Amino acid sequence: MPVVVSVKPFFAVFVSLFLVPVLLSCRSPNVREAWTFVAAAVKFLLILSMLPEVMSGTEIVTHVAEVLPGLEIKFRVDALGMLFALVSSFLWIVTTAYSIGYMRGLAEHSQTRYFCYFSLALSATIGVAFSANLLTLYLFYEMLSLATYPLVTHHQDAEARSSGRKYLLYILGTSIALVLPAMLICYNLSGTLEFSSKGILGMDAGTPLVVTLLLMFVFGFAKAAVMPLHSWLPAAMVAPTPVSALLHAVAVVKVGAFSILRAVTGILGVDLLRNLHAGTIVCVLASATFLIASLIALSQDGLKRRLAFSTIGQLSYIVLGVALLSPKALMGGAVHIAMHAFGKITLFFCAGAIFVAGGKTRVSELTGIGIRMPFTMAAFFLGAMSVIGLPPTGGFISKWYLVLGTLEAKQWVFLVALLASSLLNAAYFLPIVYRAFFIVPEETSHDVSIHEAPPWCLVPLGITAAGSVVLFFYPEVFLGLAQIAAERLFGG
Amino acid sequence: MQAPALLVTVPLLGALLISITGRLNRKVCFPLAAVSLGVSLYLSILLLFAVLTEGEVFYKMGGWPPPWGISYHIDHLNALVLVVVSLVSFVNLPATYRYVHRDFADRTGPFYALYVLMVAGLLGIVVTGDAFNLYVLLEIAALTGYALIAMGEAEAPLASLNYVLMGTIGASFYLLGVGYLYIVTGSLNMWDIASLLPNLYQSKAVFAAFAIMMIGIWIKMAFFPLHAWLPRAYVYAPSPVSSLVAPLVTKVMVYVMIRMLLSVFTPDFAFSTLELSRAVVWLAVVAIVGAALLALAQQNLKKMLAYVIVSEVAYMVGGAWLGNRAGLTGSILHISNDALMTLCVFLAAGNIAYKGRGLDFSDLGGLFEKMPFTMAGLLAGALSIIGVPPTCGFFSKWYLISGAIQAGHYGFLVALLFSSLVHTVLFFRVIERCYFEPVGQSHGGHSSGKAMEEAPLSMVIPLLLVAVGLIVLGIYSRELVVNIIQYAVPASMV
Numbered sequence: 001m002p003v004v005v006s007v008k009p010f011f012a013v014f015v016s017l018f019l020v021p022v023l024l025s026c027r028s029p030n031v032r033e034a035w036t037f038v039a040a041a042v043k044f045l046l047i048l049s050m051l052p053e054v055m056s057g058t059e060i061v062t063h064v065a066e067v068l069p070g071l072e073i074k075f076r077v078d079a080l081g082m083l084f085a086l087v088s089s090f091l092w093i094v095t096t097a098y099s100i101g102y103m104r105g106l107a108e109h110s111q112t113r114y115f116c117y118f119s120l121a122l123s124a125t126i127g128v129a130f131s132a133n134l135l136t137l138y139l140f141y142e143m144l145s146l147a148t149y150p151l152v153t154h155h156q157d158a159e160a161r162s163s164g165r166k167y168l169l170y171i172l173g174t175s176i177a178l179v180l181p182a183m184l185i186c187y188n189l190s191g192t193l194e195f196s197s198k199g200i201l202g203m204d205a206g207t208p209l210v211v212t213l214l215l216m217f218v219f220g221f222a223k224a225a226v227m228p229l230h231s232w233l234p235a236a237m238v239a240p241t242p243v244s245a246l247l248h249a250v251a252v253v254k255v256g257a258f259s260i261l262r263a264v265t266g267i268l269g270v271d272l273l274r275n276l277h278a279g280t281i282v283c284v285l286a287s288a289t290f291l292i293a294s295l296i297a298l299s300q301d302g303l304k305r306r307l308a309f310s311t312i313g314q315l316s317y318i319v320l321g322v323a324l325l326s327p328k329a330l331m332g333g334a335v336h337i338a339m340h341a342f343g344k345i346t347l348f349f350c351a352g353a354i355f356v357a358g359g360k361t362r363v364s365e366l367t368g369i370g371i372r373m374p375f376t377m378a379a380f381f382l383g384a385m386s387v388i389g390l391p392p393t394g395g396f397i398s399k400w401y402l403v404l405g406t407l408e409a410k411q412w413v414f415l416v417a418l419l420a421s422s423l424l425n426a427a428y429f430l431p432i433v434y435r436a437f438f439i440v441p442e443e444t445s446h447d448v449s450i451h452e453a454p455p456w457c458l459v460p461l462g463i464t465a466a467g468s469v470v471l472f473f474y475p476e477v478f479l480g481l482a483q484i485a486a487e488r489l490f491g492g
Numbered sequence: 493m494q495a496p497a498l499l500v501t502v503p504l505l506g507a508l509l510i511s512i513t514g515r516l517n518r519k520v521c522f523p524l525a526a527v528s529l530g531v532s533l534y535l536s537i538l539l540l541f542a543v544l545t546e547g548e549v550f551y552k553m554g555g556w557p558p559p560w561g562i563s564y565h566i567d568h569l570n571a572l573v574l575v576v577v578s579l580v581s582f583v584n585l586p587a588t589y590r591y592v593h594r595d596f597a598d599r600t601g602p603f604y605a606l607y608v609l610m611v612a613g614l615l616g617i618v619v620t621g622d623a624f625n626l627y628v629l630l631e632i633a634a635l636t637g638y639a640l641i642a643m644g645e646a647e648a649p650l651a652s653l654n655y656v657l658m659g660t661i662g663a664s665f666y667l668l669g670v671g672y673l674y675i676v677t678g679s680l681n682m683w684d685i686a687s688l689l690p691n692l693y694q695s696k697a698v699f700a701a702f703a704i705m706m707i708g709i710w711i712k713m714a715f716f717p718l719h720a721w722l723p724r725a726y727v728y729a730p731s732p733v734s735s736l737v738a739p740l741v742t743k744v745m746v747y748v749m750i751r752m753l754l755s756v757f758t759p760d761f762a763f764s765t766l767e768l769s770r771a772v773v774w775l776a777v778v779a780i781v782g783a784a785l786l787a788l789a790q791q792n793l794k795k796m797l798a799y800v801i802v803s804e805v806a807y808m809v810g811g812a813w814l815g816n817r818a819g820l821t822g823s824i825l826h827i828s829n830d831a832l833m834t835l836c837v838f839l840a841a842g843n844i845a846y847k848g849r850g851l852d853f854s855d856l857g858g859l860f861e862k863m864p865f866t867m868a869g870l871l872a873g874a875l876s877i878i879g880v881p882p883t884c885g886f887f888s889k890w891y892l893i894s895g896a897i898q899a900g901h902y903g904f905l906v907a908l909l910f911s912s913l914v915h916t917v918l919f920f921r922v923i924e925r926c927y928f929e930p931v932g933q934s935h936g937g938h939s940s941g942k943a944m945e946e947a948p949l950s951m952v953i954p955l956l957l958v959a960v961g962l963i964v965l966g967i968y969s970r971e972l973v974v975n976i977i978q979y980a981v982p983a984s985m986v
Binding site: 065066067068069073135138139142146150153156157160161164165168172173176177180181184185187188 | 875878879880881882887890893894897898905909912913916920924927928966967968969970973974
């Protein structure tokens with residue numbers, strides 16, 4: 001496969017890091033946010049400019065520094081990394097607009113700090129996406145954990161404090177206790193941590209070792225929220241909604257799923273895992289996670305909490321897609337990163353808009369809200385359809401491939417689990433839509449005039465909702481990238 | 493080349509000069525100290541490059557050949573430690589200028605004389621090739637240390653006395669060991685002893701010498717459970733002294749241990765013949781866990797940091813005693829990394845103390861708003877101690893864990909991970925306090941407004957330089973290992 005050396009990946013990762021000093025020196029909020037837009041746009045365009053090359057099968061590499069013998073900090077843009085980076089950098093632009101509406105609408109404190117850590121988090125996310133080896137990935141993974149801590153705890157009250165503690169304990173704790181030793185064991189066995197389509201361990205690694213390493217990676221990357229290490233995610237909902245939207249529906253959680261994907265495909269290797277039938281155990285964990293999470297979501301009254309449990313479930317779809325170890329399933333899992341991102345971010349944007357417009361946070365308070373906020377709730381409906389996996393939204397595409405993947409791998413059990421989970425998804429989302437549009441509130445004294453959130457909130461959620469639909473009709477870019485990745489991993 | 497001799501004699505004479513002229517004019521103390529330590533820094537860097545380009549440097553004091561005269565012997569191992577010692581002591585000087593001139597305005601003469609003399613002692617310990625000379629310099633460094641520590645708060649003299657007793661016991665053990673070696677070999681020169689010892693490895697006296705020396709060194713480096721003197725001494729010492737003593741003294745003693753293991757005795761003797769290697773690493777495991785638990789029990793930033801040092805010492809002892817290349821590399825790399833990160837966190841603690849704030853956890857509220865730069869420094873040091881890449885602490889831990897895996901010593905592996913987790917808890921507990929809690933009122937006289945009350949620039953800039961240094965050192969850690977530490981580990985070790 002052709003490889004090109006370029007500094008573009010380096011700048012794509014760090015452009016948002018360079019933004020921090022700029023933001024700190026800004027006196028006026030307007031200038032500060034203008035710069036954020038500039039950086040977000042530059043980042044997106046840099047990534048976009050690499051798309052044609054990656055689509056043609058080329059990989060783009062930046063060597064940064066060799067920090068350990070035979071181990072570099074190194075970026076490599078391949079199809080999977082490009083897919084993830086494209087989604088997160090595009091959604092950063094949208095979220096920046098939304099943040100302005102949300103943070104100003106609620107007159108939040110410390111907005112400069114907020115924007116600084118947000119851009120740090122985006123640097124780390126793209127860093128993970130473009131990592132060429134596990135060490136680089138680990139570096140940015142930890143950077144992301146630390147950069148998001150002040151965002152989760154933005155309100156600086158007692159609830160934020162305990163949530164932040166849980167957040168760090170789960171995410172930093174597991175990465176130190178599980179990923180670090182797993183990484184060192186791999187390095188000592190093979191002398192490298194470079195992601196390779198054949199894995200780095202060699203085919204003669206024993207089953208106990210491989211299964212142990214696999215579980216260490218799956219649980220160690222706790223950002224993927226595979227049960228029982230999921231409860232940090234509902235706790236993190238204490239953050240301002242744009243943080244929940246971009247970080248805890250897209251960037252952070254998908255960094256977890258993406259890291260598992262990388263460790264499984266690039267370090268352990270699909271051939272080795274297939275030979276040992278080691279994927280099944282992760283499939284079981286993932287299926288259990290999405291079924292249980294969906295059941296819990298049914299009973300959640302807090303809107304953001306319900307969305308969080310839905311996210312826990314949807315992340316395990318990606319993990320399942322990886323662990324099935326078949327090309328179609330992998331494509332489904334990879335494309336689901338993009339599809340779920342657009343759907344779920346829409347839902348969070350809507351939750352935030354409802355909060356900004358009327359201070360409502362609970363599902364039970366949403367009776368008749370579709371009349372007052374028709375636009376928001378229409379977007380909510382589209383987002384929900386995408387997460388459930390109904391046409392004409394993008395979520396249908398990824399679920400379709402996941403289902404094909406279970407058939408390809410001849411894993412009927414997981415097919416049933418997937419379909420059951422889809423029904424559950426419908427069961428926890430559609431009642432919200434029904435309640436919003438078709439139940440008439442009892443107190444008729446309320447005025448029924450339209451009262452939407454400010455346009456800075458509305459436009460972004462319109463864009464992402466429209467995006468969910470557009471991706472149904474034009475999924476080619478993401479499908480193409482996933483196809484390249486699947487071909488590379490499974491050969492032809 | 494006279495650099496090895498000047499390296500020690502310049503600060504030695506500098507100390508003398510400061511104590512004399514300091515009586516006449518207090519203003520010259522600081523410049524004199526800065527010049528003498530600057531010269532030492534320059535010479536140690538010069539020596540490092542000399543070692544790198546031309547190989548090991550031998551220097552015969554007064555032209556007397558060993559074993560009659562004292563010889564200095566600089567190889568890759570101590571060239572690196574020399575730079576660390578002189579760099580840390582030099583950086584700490586301007587960083588604590590304001591503090592010293594405020595709190596010891598009438599005693600700057602004695603303070604800087606002791607400071608420079610102590611550094612001379614530490615440099616001497618590292619550079620000397622004579623086992624008895626090492627003892628003498630050990631006492632120079634220790635006695636000046638006792639005096640400096642005793643300059644602190646009301647509890648300081650008692651803590652210092654405690655340190656005197658324990659330190660003297662440790663030094664005496666070491667001296668006893670040297671005596672035994674002298675009896676069996678008739679020599680005090682390390683390389684001379686090393687050439688005579690192999691025939692005597694079965695001798696009980698040699699074993700006794702080795703064991704006694706190790707215990708003495710372990711007391712001096714505060715290897716748990718022989719650490720009891722350290723926390724009180726470092727906590728009650730005045731901040732400018734803590735940030736000199738804490739990064740250097742224990743690390744220099746780790747160097748002495750490694751020197752004894754590698755140069756006076758052979759790795760073969762220490763790790764294979766005696767069959768003690770695994771047992772000592774288990775001691776280190778106990779030490780790491782014990783120190784971590786004790787650190788958890790502390791409610792004061794400086795006390796907590798003191799116990800963190802105790803666990804870091806155990807990292808290095810364990811790494812060295814794994815008896816393989818990776819472990820020893822990690823141990824040596826950690827000497828420089830730990831010195832720098834300890835300096836970083838103690839400078840930050842010093843800045844907080846300078847602003848009249850208490851270091852008890854309950855007094856730390858609101859510090860992110862009041863002292864953002866100091867907190868940035870503290871955070872960088874904390875991340876390095878936890879071992880988050882790309883800070884340097886991550887890389888030494890990487891080698892240490894690699895060593896544990898290669899030696900099949902999973903107890904040490906688990907202890908290292910456990911300690912990283914505990915350090916995470918420790919530091920984020922502090923950070924939580926600083927971030928969530930309102931500004932403490934216990935020390936009166938502070939406005940509770942949001943205005944910044946940062947330490948003066950002369951304290952903040954060195955701190956931030958050290959903080960950046962942690963990352964730079966991390967990124968260049970491969971260069972450090974490939975160019976220097978690789979040669980410090982005997983070629984026979986794999």
